[in-house]
Amino acid sequence: MTANPVLKIGPYTLASPTLLAPMAGVTDRPYRTLCRRYGAGLAVSEMVTSDQSLWHTRKSQQRLDHNGETAPRSVQIAGSDPQMMAAAAAAAANVENGAQIIDINMGCPAKKVCNKAAGSALLRDEKLVTDILEAVVQAVDAPVTLKIRTGWCPDTRNALTIAKIAEQSGIQALTIHGRTRACRYNGEAEYDTIAAVVQQSCIPVIANGDITSAEKAHFVLQHTGADAIMIGRGAQGTPWIFSEINHFLNTGEQLAKPTIAELGALVHEHISALHHFYGDFLGPRIARKHMGWYLKHLANASTVRKDFNQLEQSCEQLNFINTYFQSLDGNSRLAA
DSSP, rough: OOOOOOOEEEEEEOOOSEEOOOTTTTTTTTHHHHHHHHHHEEBBOOOSSGGGGGSHHHHHHTTTTOOOOSSSSEEEEEOOOHHHHHHHHHHHHHSOOOSSSSEEEOOOOOHHHHHOOOOOGGGGGGHHHHHHHHHHHHHHHSEEEEEEEOSGGGGGGOOHHHHHHHHHTTOOOEEESSSOOOTTTTTOOOOHHHHHHHEEEEEEEEESSSOSSHHHHHHHHHOOSSEEESGGGGGGTOTHHHHHHHHHHHSSSSOOOOHHHHHHHHHHHHHHHHHHHHHHHHHHHHHHHHHEEEEETTHHHHHHHHHHHTSSSHHHHHHHHHHHHSSSSSTSOOOO
């Protein structure tokens, strides 16, 4: 087993080749902070619209909040107008505690994004892709990265062409999700297209899609030759996956799963951070989905989740977490 590959993005050398993918409604500051602590070399922010007239909203303000985060801080922006994208990138990089890396979203398959000709919808228009990438790169001193899918649909996989455009435009790292936009999250990710892009590219390539274990991470790195991997859904409720992968890549050995007591402490810390970040009304509501993901590791998850979801006060949720985990065998470990 070889040591972890080293990934550099502009002037930044990442501490590990395992990255947290941007996920709207998931990778907020509390979760990014948690995943970084567990070994994520980079944690990309939730997608922010390029329309700065919307940045005054609560949602955008929270998505742009990077106070206290470990460098480098990466902010993902989405849009379809080159000049708006360039202006948004410049603004995100200039605010205090703002972006040190700008990531451009051309990978999101959500209808509400694609219907505005943004996200992965842009892959149909290679000229517009070029215009956006060149405008953003020229607008900021920070390194610019790009996240894409393998194409718009299985019959039009154009990741090789987009990768060439990205490299020529000055993009400094490229993340590829191994599905087309039409595939959404259905079926299995394919990695042959990513491997082909790696073969032709001089910039770092990051593989993404269906990486849910240390063994799968090792397989994807070996199969594609990618410089790093990015984990999205595989990190939901499992922030320690980064530690597991890094340990496996370095040693070839499995890292022990957390104990029930360790999971209880983690959940309490995370839910408390969500309450603090979002406030006493939104915090408990946002905490529910995270609690659901954590509970998937335990028995009777559906019943416990139903009880938890009925709680509306921060103190009620924290008391519930304490009582629930104290009722379990704290020394036993989660199932492999």
